[in-house]
Amino acid sequence: MPYNIIVLIKVIPDLEQIKPNPTTGEIVTERTPLRLETLSENAIEAAVQLKEKYGGKVFGLIFGKPESAPMLKKAFAMGVDDGIVLTGYKGNNPVYTAEVLCGKIKGMQYDLIISGNQSADTYTGLLPGIISGKLGINLLGNALTIALEDRKIRVKSTLEKKIQNLSATLPAIVSVTQETNQPRLPPVMQIMAAGRKQIVTEAAQPQTMPGTVQISNRAPRSERKRQLYEKPEEGIAAVARAIKEEIR
Template sequence: MLFPTLKKLYRVSIWAIMDIAVLVKQTVDMDQIKLNDENEPIMDNLPLKMDILSKNAVEAAVQLKEKYGGKVTGIIFGTERSTSTMKEAYAMGVDEGTVIKGYKKSDPMVTAGVIAEELRKAKYDIIILGDQSSDSYSGLMAGLIASELEINVITNAINIEIKDNTADITVESENEDVTVETDLPAVVSVAQEINEPRLPKVMQIMMAGKKNINIVDGNPKYEDDTKIISDKAPDSQRKKIIYEDGKGIDEIAKILKVVK
């Protein structure tokens, strides 16, 4: 019985030093966006918050730490205003964090290059992020960062299990869920179905406000060649049709049938 006990202790000692990175996206509150007379979004002075899927990513990272031991480092490519979002990540269980300044609606290639440069400063076992962001829905970031770091990437994950130097990742697909094995380190983007993000308690929020945040300048390795040509909401016009006689019932029934 001695050998299994030693084996168990050995596994614990490995994951006690597990380093987990979680990439956090800060976005404007989409519910607060209004349009000007030309149907263009008014983006000035909008409140900022952690992106929805970033909350799932933070929760996934913290759950791995709680299950296997180790440390979670949060990384945001944003501005000095991003410290509020990092404090929210702290309250959820992130241990330390870095805000990289210089984000200006950069294209995915620029963003991936900046974040990858920060990730190279440490040896992370797993890098977790949201599968997409609510402001662009490009879904490109995981693959681009993995390409920069020359490591494996798994996307749309709904479960993560660590086994020695590998991970079993369950991926949500259209027909059935598939579990794949990948060597570590790896980049894993998570779907919203992976978990229900925790709500920090008041004490956790207060303690998060006192923690230090490392703020650094971003050094893009690529030029931002992306230009937004147009950013307008589609015209929304409603037809007001009034039927004043009984024949209108048949017409209304036809319309409802088409809509259905």
């Protein structure tokens, strides 16, 4: 049977391009190029695979900034049917993000919500649980595989030391891991078709984020010696001495 799937998509600054201010160490990301968050790509792939297998529609939901809008086109190219960008993201606060997302989701018809289990920029990993709690739907976290049958969902959930086989009734929220799948590279035709699609944006509600006061956001200090030997044969003796010193 066909399923309506909502996939939660995060847009983040390209982590490899973030550079701290050389004198203060403070991190500024305003001008850093944006990209789809790694686990969100796995979530999109999981949603599209389920649609291909069982039928239905995939709706992409981004809570970001107006600049995040083009990223929804990438999701369309991967097979997401429709979507919206909620604007007004002010910073990492999973409770507020969940409130904004749930406000939108409550007015929608859905069977399943899919997200990444821990985003590559903040690693909070709390959003799936908070959304599950707020919407009162079942949470099946850290899914390696997802199977649907009528109103039932089964996942293999990967924990640190074991894999649990979980089952529950829909609606539910599932989080996926980086190992769940290999996100597809969409063919050119689909990229071009996605490029022509209209992107709908909407101001996020509520607009005020409760919360935390940032004291500092700095690169961790590194006091390494950085003795680099470009001709390794010149360095082996020195490095062996240093190693012997540490393992005495």
